[in-house]
Amino acid sequence: MKLLLEEQLLREPARPDDSLARCYVRACASGGLIGNVSTQMALLDTGTQQFPVSITEGNEPDDNCYVVSPQTAYSGYAREELNRLGRPWLTWPLKTLIQGVVHLLRWAKVDKLVQVNNWLLSTNLYPTNWDVTELPAITALLRQTFPKHGFGFRSLNDFSNRDLRQCLETLGYLSIPSRQVYLFDGRAGAQAPFLKHRNTQLDATLLRRSPYEVVPGSALSDADFQRIEHLYNLLYLDKYCTLNPHYSAQWMQRGQQDGWLQMRALRSPEGRIDGALGWFANAALISTPIVGYDTALPQGAGLYRQLTCLCLQEAVERRQVLNFSSGAAEFKRWRGGQPQIEYSLIYVAHLSWGRRWVWIVLSRLLHGIGVPLMRKLKL
Structure with missing residues (x-):
C-alpha cells in the first residue's frame, strides 16, 4: 500500500494501462482545470484499488470549493442554501448558529484535511468490489503520514455504502451528515x-x-x-x-x-x-x-x-443506480427519486482534544438539527 504525491506522478510517463484514478490525478495536477479548487492531489494505491486523494492544509483561499473544504461546505455553502429556503422564521436562527460554528471550524483547522476517493465532484462514487478489510491499513497509513491532518471519505449514503460506513464507524471515524441526495434505482x-x-x-x-x-x-x-x-x-x-x-x-x-x-x-x-x-x-x-x-x-x-x-x-x-445529487428536490421526487442522507466519515482520534471536540460538536449538531430539517422540509 502506498501514497504517491502529484509531483511523483508527473515525473512518470503516462501508460495505456493507467487506471482512471491515475489519469485523473495527473490531469488535476497540471493545474487550472477547476477554477475554485485549491488542493494538492495524490494517488492511494492499495494493491487492489487506486483512489485520488485531496490534501488541504487549511491555509487555502476562503472561497475554496466545498468539494475539498468542510469550512465552505458547513458555513458559506450552508448560508447560500438557507437563503434559498425562503423561510425567514427558520433561516434567521440557523444563520446565527452557523455564524457561531464558523469560528469554531476555523479555530479547529477543519480544512487541514485529507480526503480519500475525492474526485473533486459533488458526489464521489465508491467501487462495489472494494474489500473493506483494507480500511485498517489505510487508516494506519494516513495516520502515520498525516499526523496533524484529519482524514476521511465523502459522499457516503446507506443505500449504496452502508457496509463501508459501518466499517469506518467501527474504526473510530465520525459520521458528519452533509446533505440529502436523490437516487433512481435502474x-x-x-x-x-x-x-x-x-x-x-x-x-x-x-x-x-x-x-x-x-x-x-x-x-x-x-x-x-x-x-x-x-x-x-x-x-x-x-x-x-x-x-x-x-x-x-x-x-x-x-x-x-x-x-x-x-x-x-x-x-x-x-x-x-x-x-x-x-x-x-x-x-x-x-x-x-x-x-x-x-x-x-x-x-x-x-x-x-x-x-x-x-x-x-x-x-x-x-x-444501474443513478445518484442525482441534491437540489431541485421536489422535481426529483415527482419523478420517483428516493431521498438518502449523505455523510462524510472523518477520522480525528489522533488530533488534539480541542480539534476533536469541534468535529464531535459538528457531528452532533448536524445529526440533531440538520438531518431532521432535511427530512422534514424534503430538501
Whole structure:
C-alpha cells in the first residue's frame, strides 16, 4: 500500500494501462482545470484499488470549493442554501448558529484535511468490489503520514455504502451528515419503478418529440466544450451558487478523452448546443456532475426535463443506480427519486482534544438539527 504525491506522478510517463484514478490525478495536477479548487492531489494505491486523494492544509483561499473544504461546505455553502429556503422564521436562527460554528471550524483547522476517493465532484462514487478489510491499513497509513491532518471519505449514503460506513464507524471515524441526495434505482431495467411516474413519462414524450439532436461527447468540438462550460456556469454558478465547482471546458474535454467523464449534448437544428450533461460512472452507479442549459430560453423548451430524462434512460440502459445529487428536490421526487442522507466519515482520534471536540460538536449538531430539517422540509 502506498501514497504517491502529484509531483511523483508527473515525473512518470503516462501508460495505456493507467487506471482512471491515475489519469485523473495527473490531469488535476497540471493545474487550472477547476477554477475554485485549491488542493494538492495524490494517488492511494492499495494493491487492489487506486483512489485520488485531496490534501488541504487549511491555509487555502476562503472561497475554496466545498468539494475539498468542510469550512465552505458547513458555513458559506450552508448560508447560500438557507437563503434559498425562503423561510425567514427558520433561516434567521440557523444563520446565527452557523455564524457561531464558523469560528469554531476555523479555530479547529477543519480544512487541514485529507480526503480519500475525492474526485473533486459533488458526489464521489465508491467501487462495489472494494474489500473493506483494507480500511485498517489505510487508516494506519494516513495516520502515520498525516499526523496533524484529519482524514476521511465523502459522499457516503446507506443505500449504496452502508457496509463501508459501518466499517469506518467501527474504526473510530465520525459520521458528519452533509446533505440529502436523490437516487433512481435502474437495476430493474425497463421495469424500474421511477419509469411509472407520470412526470417521468411526460419527460420521455418531450424528449422523443424534441427538435434537439442528442450528441455524444466524442462528436463535440473545442467550441462545443467552451459552450458547455458556459451553460454549466449559467445553471450551477449564476442560478445556484458560486461556491459550486468551476469546471472548465478543458476539464470536461480531458475527462471525455481519458474516459472518466462521458458527455452528452442537445444540439438545436441551427447547430447550437443548448443543453449538456456529463456522466461519471462505475460498475454499479452513475452520477451527473455536469448539467447545464441555456437558462435564457423559455421554460417551455423543457431543457432540464430533457436532460433529466437522458440521465434516467442511461440508468435504465446500464441497469444501474443513478445518484442525482441534491437540489431541485421536489422535481426529483415527482419523478420517483428516493431521498438518502449523505455523510462524510472523518477520522480525528489522533488530533488534539480541542480539534476533536469541534468535529464531535459538528457531528452532533448536524445529526440533531440538520438531518431532521432535511427530512422534514424534503430538501
